[in-house]
Amino acid sequence: MSEQNNEKPNEIIPPSKALSPEKQEELCKKCDEYKAWMINYSPSVRFMFDQIKQSGGYVSPKKINCQICDDPKLGGFHPDLGIQLCANYISDKWVLNDTLSHELVHWYDNIRFKVDWMDLKHHACSEIRAASLSGECAILTEFKKNLGMMKMSKGHQTCVKRRAALSVVGHPKCKDMDHANEIVDEVFRSCFNDTRPFEMIYR
Numbered sequence: 001m002s003e004q005n006n007e008k009p010n011e012i013i014p015p016s017k018a019l020s021p022e023k024q025e026e027l028c029k030k031c032d033e034y035k036a037w038m039i040n041y042s043p044s045v046r047f048m049f050d051q052i053k054q055s056g057g058y059v060s061p062k063k064i065n066c067q068i069c070d071d072p073k074l075g076g077f078h079p080d081l082g083i084q085l086c087a088n089y090i091s092d093k094w095v096l097n098d099t100l101s102h103e104l105v106h107w108y109d110n111i112r113f114k115v116d117w118m119d120l121k122h123h124a125c126s127e128i129r130a131a132s133l134s135g136e137c138a139i140l141t142e143f144k145k146n147l148g149m150m151k152m153s154k155g156h157q158t159c160v161k162r163r164a165a166l167s168v169v170g171h172p173k174c175k176d177m178d179h180a181n182e183i184v185d186e187v188f189r190s191c192f193n194d195t196r197p198f199e200m201i202y203r
Ligand SMILES: [Zn+2]
Pocket: 001, 002, 003, 102, 103, 106, 126, 127, 130, 167
């Protein structure tokens, strides 16, 4: 359930050791500010909070934690620990908005659908939904819109598949990228078409 970042780490020293304590504190403080802002004002974050509540869950802001991550990823979801936001990889508040929305889709799935996170297909399904519904593929969508409707939806699907596979490859049961792509393809159609709790994909 970890979201990969596009940047490859060049340093051998992990960020938690390479960054000074002051820098780490600064990054986490900024991340906390963005987080608080999104909880108050982001339509997609507020919508997901609400939907989780309506499904019998509760997202405590204390369970959304800004941290320094050593793995190059934007965030993660754990059914017991909650949401992790990687302060050192989240570049601005809109990236945080999409990352938080993404992790909240996992939270929602965990409550609504009794997900078995150790099952690769379950995991892939939630990753497809999270990538599609969070808006993280929306920039590409917006860009492709100018090229016509067909290409817009194709671009969105390609982006969702790619990002879902990048998350699935981090699963302990996933062998490699080919295996991840295979699993994503297998469940793509039904999971992509399941847009609950949204009525449609595009915000
Ligand atoms: Zn995810």
